[in-house]
Amino acid sequence: MTTEPRIEVADLVVRYGDTTAVDTVSFAIAPGELVTLLGPSGCGKTTTLRAIAGLETPYSGSIRLNGDVVWSASPRRNIPAEKRGVSMVFQSYAIWPHMTVFENVAYGLRVRGTSAVEIRSNVARVLDMVQMGAYADRPSSNLSGGQQQRVAVARAIAFSPTVVLFDEPLSNLDAKLRAEMRVELRELQRRLDITSLYVTHDQEEALAISDRVIVMNGGKIEQIGSPEAVYNRPVSRFVADFVGSANMIEGHVKSVNADGTMLFETGAGSVIQAAAGKRDSTTLALRSSYIHLRPDEANAIAGIIHRRMFHGDFIQYVIDWPDGQLIVRRPPTELLEEGSAITVSFAPDYCVLL
Numbered sequence: 229m230t231t232e233p234r235i236e237v238a239d240l241v242v243r244y245g246d247t248t249a250v251d252t253v254s255f256a257i258a259p260g261e262l263v264t265l266l267g268p269s270g271c272g273k274t275t276t277l278r279a280i281a282g283l284e285t286p287y288s289g290s291i292r293l294n295g296d297v298v299w300s301a302s303p304r305r306n307i308p309a310e311k312r313g314v315s316m317v318f319q320s321y322a323i324w325p326h327m328t329v330f331e332n333v334a335y336g337l338r339v340r341g342t343s344a345v346e347i348r349s350n351v352a353r354v355l356d357m358v359q360m361g362a363y364a365d366r367p368s369s370n371l372s373g374g375q376q377q378r379v380a381v382a383r384a385i386a387f388s389p390t391v392v393l394f395d396e397p398l399s400n401l402d403a404k405l406r407a408e409m410r411v412e413l414r415e416l417q418r419r420l421d422i423t424s425l426y427v428t429h430d431q432e433e434a435l436a437i438s439d440r441v442i443v444m445n446g447g448k449i450e451q452i453g454s455p456e457a458v459y460n461r462p463v464s465r466f467v468a469d470f471v472g473s474a475n476m477i478e479g480h481v482k483s484v485n486a487d488g489t490m491l492f493e494t495g496a497g498s499v500i501q502a503a504a505g506k507r508d509s510t511t512l513a514l515r516s517s518y519i520h521l522r523p524d525e526a527n528a529i530a531g532i533i534h535r536r537m538f539h540g541d542f543i544q545y546v547i548d549w550p551d552g553q554l555i556v557r558r559p560p561t562e563l564l565e566e567g568s569a570i571t572v573s574f575a576p577d578y579c580v581l582l
Contacts, residue, residue: 232295234259234391234423235280240289242275249275251447252289259390262417262424266434267444268470273427276444277393280425281316282309294390315384319396321376325369329360332368333383340387354382357416374405381413385420392417394426398433410437431471435459443467459515465582468513475519475554477512481505481581489576496550500527505581516555518578521545521564525573533568547572 233256242250250272257263265273278284279299280291288301293314298307315336323332333351342350355361358378363371368379377397384392397413398406414437417424428434434441435455443450443458443466451463462468465476479494484507492500492512502512531549543562547554547570554572564570 231259233257233292234261234294235425236290236292237276237280238290238292240276240279240291241287242272242279242284243287248447250279250286253444253447253449254289255442255449255452257423257425259423260418260421261439262414262426262437263440263442264426264428264434264438265442265444266428266431266471267450268429271444272447273429273444274395277395277425277427281314281393282307282312313389314391314393315387315389316393316395317380317384317397319399321373321380321400323368323371323376323379325367327368328364329355329366329368329371329379330364332379333386336383336387342387350386350388351382354386357385357419358382358412373401374409377401377409378412381416385416385422389422391423391425394424396428397426399428399430406433413437435471441471443471445470460578460580462513462580462582465511465513468580468582473516473555473557475514475516477514477551478510479512481507481509490581492579492581494551498529498550500579501576502579502581503576505579509581511582513580513582514554514574515578516544516557517542519554519556519572519574521547521556521558521562521570521572523571523573525575527576527579528571528573531570531572533564533566533570536564536566 235257238254240250240253253276265276267273275284279286286299290297291299293312297305298312330351334347337347337350355364358381360378360382398409401409410433438455441455441458442452445466451458451467459472468474477494479492482491482493484490488504490502490505492502529549531547533545534548535546537544542557543560545556547556549572
């Protein structure tokens with residue numbers, strides 16, 4: 229039996245004058261799924277989110293929420309934002325400083341005419357979920373950034389919406405707290421089985437929390453897939469370059485083996501075996517974390533360590549090799565000296581022909 233999507237966007241176009249911010253975007257999100265719109269500033273991800281929320285008026289296309297059309301160009305239909313049944317968590321938190329934590333979370337329930345008994349019960353429940361139960365009577369102006377974010381999430385889920393939209397909700401937090409909140413948001417989303425659309429420009433964040441990632445560029449969708457698929461099998465140079473750290477190696481496909489693997493000849497004449505890809509490819513993408521500094525893989529090429537940079541969780545090496553320089557990331561236990569002669573090696577499965 230097919231489950232109807234909670235969010236369905238079809239051929240969405242949003243324009244500002246002569247500028248097309250969102251260009252024929254289509255995707256669907258299943259019940260309980262967390263999908264992330266990922267891309268650089270100005271790619272159209274936040275505009276898409278705001279159009280779904282009813283805060284932007286599209287030029288054409290259609291938007292369905294829970295099976296109901298909330299916006300359509302033909303026939304013309306535009307359901308107001310407050311009647312779409314979605315909740316939104318903003319980058320700026322949008323916490324009212326003159327209210328207590330309890331009053332902030334209760335506000336949406338009061339607007340919906342919820343009884344006082346239900347308000348007390350629901351607010352207490354969601355504040356406990358986000359570990360803010362002890363702060364119910366505290367003025368919101370006395371909260372830290374992380375606490376304000378928790379209150380914003382509690383307010384968004386207090387009336388049990390079926391869809392929650394997140395607009396870069398963690399971007400104002402410091403790195404450590406941001407990493408902690410990712411885990412909390414993901415656990416909460418799974419526990420409540422809330423369908424979520426999440427916007428971020430942080431590729432690490434997108435890969436960590438998402439069931440699927442939609443990579444956008446210039447108002448268009450470049451790729452839709454699981455975090456693993458987007459990372460390991462990028463379909464374009466933009467995706468390979470934007471998501472994670474990748475080396476772009478120029479050359480051409482020299483031949484195709486009987487098993488379907490391809491031999492890619494680089495500009496300097498090195499031959500690299502790739503598991504699969506396009507026959508007319510002129511670029512090979514190779515993730516920096518999939519390169520070894522020892523000759524134990526099918527592709528092995530001599531090089532010299534030009535530079536070593538310590539990043540805590542990993543060491544980044546700049547390797548001089550026949551085609552210029554390679555960026556390699558290895559665990560901090562693999563400590564090699566600058567100037568050392570080494571052999572870089574990598575498996576054909578991680579060589580992606582674009």
